[in-house]
Structures are given as C-alpha cells and as structure tokens.
Amino acid sequence: MINAVQLGLGPIGQRLTRYLSERDGIQIVGAVDPDLQKVGKDLGEHAGDDESGIIISPDLNSCSAIGQVDVAVISTVSPLEKMEAQIQEVADCGLDIVSTCEELSHPWQTQPECAHRIDNYCKEKDISCVGTGVNPGFLMDYLPSVLTSVCREVKHIKVERIQDARPRRKPFRDKIGVGLTGSEFEENRDSIRHVGLPESVYMIAEAMNWELTNVDERLQPIQAESSIQTESGMVQPGNIAGVRQVALGLQNDKEVIRLVFEAAVGIEKSHDSIYITGTPTFTSTVDGGINGDIATSAIIVNAIRSISRATPGLKTMLNITAPAYFSRVDEGNLAKY
Known part of the structure; x- marks a missing residue:
C-alpha cells in the first residue's frame, strides 16, 4: 500500500481525492490546503464523496499523518517559481512527489536554473519528483x-x-x-x-x-x-x-x-x-x-507507482517507467531504478 497526502484541494484536487480513494494500492492518509474555508473539513465530504475521517490541515506541519506518508500529490499552482518552495517543503519530509504543475513537466530549457535547484534538492533529500498531466505530460509530448x-x-x-x-x-x-x-x-x-x-x-x-x-x-x-x-x-x-x-x-x-x-x-x-x-x-x-479533467487526474494517480520506483531527482515522463492503470501494488517490484 502506498500512503499519499494531497496538497491542493481545488476542482482538480477534489477529483483526485475521488480517484485516489477508489484505487486499490493507494491510501490517502492526509490532506493539506491553506484555504480557511476548507481547513477542518472532512476530505471525502469536501470532494463530494463519503466521509473519509481525514481532516484537511492548513499545512504539512499540522498534518498528523505525515510520518506515515510515502508520496505527495500536489495540485496547487502552474508557475514553477511558485512551485519550488512547495517542492522543498515536501522533500524535507522525505516524500516522493507527483504534481500537476505544468511548468514542472520539462523545465530544463525553459527555466534551467530553477530546474537544477529542484533536481539537486530532491537528490539531496533522496526523493523523486515529476510534473505531469494530460497536457503537458502526455498528449502533446x-x-x-x-x-x-x-x-x-x-x-x-x-x-x-x-x-x-x-x-x-x-x-x-x-x-x-x-x-x-x-x-x-x-x-x-x-x-x-x-x-x-x-x-x-x-x-x-x-x-x-x-x-x-x-x-x-x-x-x-x-x-x-x-x-x-x-x-x-x-x-x-x-x-x-x-x-x-x-x-x-x-x-x-x-x-x-x-x-x-x-x-x-x-x-x-x-x-x-x-x-x-x-x-x-x-x-x-x-x-x-480525451477529456482533460478526467485524464489529468487519472495520469497523476497512475504515475504514483512510477515515481515510487524512480531514482532521486527531478524527472520527466521520458525517464520514469511508463505509467499505466494499476489496481494493486506489487511490493516486490518497488525497487528504485
């Protein structure tokens, strides 16, 4: 079982909650959003689903389940400059990262200095990070x-x-x-x-x-x-x-x-x-x-297994194992590549 924490609970984050909750092999154990209208609410109910027992926290430090988490699913911002601090905060907790941040999908030429800082920080913290989605991340690249x-x-x-x-x-x-x-x-x-x-x-x-x-x-x-x-x-x-x-x-x-x-x-x-x-x-x-909202959420969920197998650093879709739908996790195959 891969334990996940969600960061960002807007429309895509809510869809991600539903997709993550129904997937065998993944368990949501924490949720974070600084929006005071969301803090303190039940995650499942916030996503229009059944009560989950997971209470939305305002930040990672106040998320009581953080010690049980393997991967962070981040659906917050598009600009890489705003994403960098969030990546560092999550990396400090030792969590692999899958994010919807579009500019994170392949920043080596568009924002090379930021990309190298993120890559080095992830390697230092021994975690893997990838930005993906339906586009960028799949259909057009x-x-x-x-x-x-x-x-x-x-x-x-x-x-x-x-x-x-x-x-x-x-x-x-x-x-x-x-x-x-x-x-x-x-x-x-x-x-x-x-x-x-x-x-x-x-x-x-x-x-x-x-x-x-x-x-x-x-x-x-x-x-x-x-x-x-x-x-x-x-x-x-x-x-x-x-x-x-x-x-x-x-x-x-x-x-x-x-x-x-x-x-x-x-x-x-x-x-x-x-x-x-x-x-x-x-x-x-x-x-x-292909419906973008469905596909973006689905590929984020399906990339979790791939990023958990990746070597440390900032990755793109080209250098992780190809994401595919899965209904369970084969623990014998989770060795880092």
Missing part, C-alpha cells in the same frame, strides 16, 4: 514521442489538440478567456493561455535528440460567431470563445515540431491528432478527444 518508436526516421512531428471547452470546468474556461470582450482579452493577454506548450516542445526534442535553436509560441483569440450557451452564461457574438496557441520547435529556420492547441466553447469536432512525418509517415487520431 510523451505520446507522440512514444509513437515514433516504430519509425526508421522522423523528420517532423505535428500535434493538434482541438477541444470544445463547454464540458470542461469553469477555471479552465476562465483560463482561455471565455466570455471576455476583445478589449478585456487584450488587457489580460498575459494570463490567458494554456500553460506548458514550450515544455512539450522541448520534451519531444529531448526524446528525438534534436537540438533546437528556437521555440516560438503564438496565441490568438477565437471569437464567437454566434451566441453560445455555457454553464457560466451566454457568450455573445464577437466575444471571446477561447484561444488558439501554436508552438514551433525550430532547427535554425527549419520547423521540426508544431504543436497546435485550440480550446473554445462551440467547437463541434473535438479531436487529438498526431502527425508523424518520416519512415513511415502516419497519423494517429483520438476522435472526440
């Missing part, structure tokens, strides 16, 4: 890298993630600017985006052993052409329905990686497509796309 396993040669990789944002949680729709006017979008442009595309480009490049000379990222708003009803209200014609982001991996002036992320309310045909140009050239498509 790890999966296309794995698909090239059948190739004799690869010349270009393109990934498209096109998704209707209506089924997604409200914080996701807010993150892509749904419902804003054009001027409101421009005023908030720096905070309206999907986080993690450059990290995904660099993860693919590492897998291919391609040295990139530049990574270029572009973002454009998508305007609603007609009225679109969402859970949060009506998006009027001309207002923002979502975003289209493109990240390019370049070798000198030659494009070798293209990632296209498009998320907006009203998209009719969601899909995830991977285009490999090489020998052979082929396309792999998931019709309807």
